[in-house]
Amino acid sequence: MIPWLHPTDKFPPIDQAIDEPNGLLAAGGDLSQARLVSAYRAGIFPWYSPGEPILWWSPDPRCVLIPDQLHISRSMRKRLNKTDYNVEFNRNFEAVIEACSAPRKGADGTWITDEMKTAYCALHKRGLAHSVEVYIDNELVGGLYGLAIGKLFFGESMFSKVKDASKIAFIKMVEQLKKWDYALIDCQVSNEHLFSLGATEISRDRFQVYLDRYLDQTGQTHWQFGATEDQVE
Known part of the structure; x- marks a missing residue:
């Protein structure tokens, strides 16, 4: 029980x-x-x-990604090199969580309830929850959201309206978090999509070590691509 x-x-x-x-x-x-x-x-x-x-x-185990272990396939590198998209932080958090809450193909309903959306939007207003957004022709086509505490990012959900959009969001976020010296991205539960990007599984005890070491370190406060690590409050 x-x-x-x-x-x-x-x-x-x-x-x-x-x-x-x-x-x-x-x-x-x-x-x-x-x-x-x-x-x-x-x-x-x-x-x-x-x-x-x-x-x-x-x-236990916990699915995580260490920024240095990000894997980008050859085909994904070709997609990233195209210039038909742009990626932003926190331009429209509510739209991202709304898109993530839409029922997936072949699934009934969603686990992101109205209560969850309200709660995470409140955390976003506090500067704890963040979104990563992919736009094509100014239309939101993919993204993800999660929480940043210390030097750890806790991913919650992602979505794609076009092929590879969520991968673009994830890769660009990881690359930026690496520049900010983040230690770990928590992916919670494993799947092949995450494994293809370099995620792995660690024990709950090992995850606890990361929590103990990095939660109280000073994290990034200026969530903008290109912002430097020393731009902190």
Whole structure:
């Protein structure tokens, strides 16, 4: 049995997450900004479907990408070299999360509920959640969003309306985070799309080492492509 969180309850230690389903730690609580920040700082994220209680997860192993290990295929390099697109940070966070919440092909519904969208938009206004956007002819065609805390980026979701748009967003973000000396991109749960870009899996204990080492380091505050690491508050 997993614990039920009341409004003032803290999260249990992540090593209490169950094995099946992998990483399920707790249920209940809320999506307040304080709760969400404390979750990510502890290596926990929410993931649930409409009609379910809020479910909190800390899977083992954890899918991550170390910026130095980004893999760009030859065909993807050719696509990146084209000049028919531009990539921006935080131009329209709400549009990105709205696009990410659209049902995927072959799937019913979405896990990004209205409550989730409201919560992450609030974190964006605080400067904690960020979007990466790909535009072609000024139309938003792909992107992703997540949280940045310290020198870690916690990815949440991505979308593509045209081929390779989410890959472009991801690659450009990783390249910029590498320039800012970020240590890790948390991808949460593995899939072939992420593996093709260089993601790997590490143990929960190893992930905890990254949390302990990098969460309280000074991160980037000027989320603009080309901004230097020393442009911090």
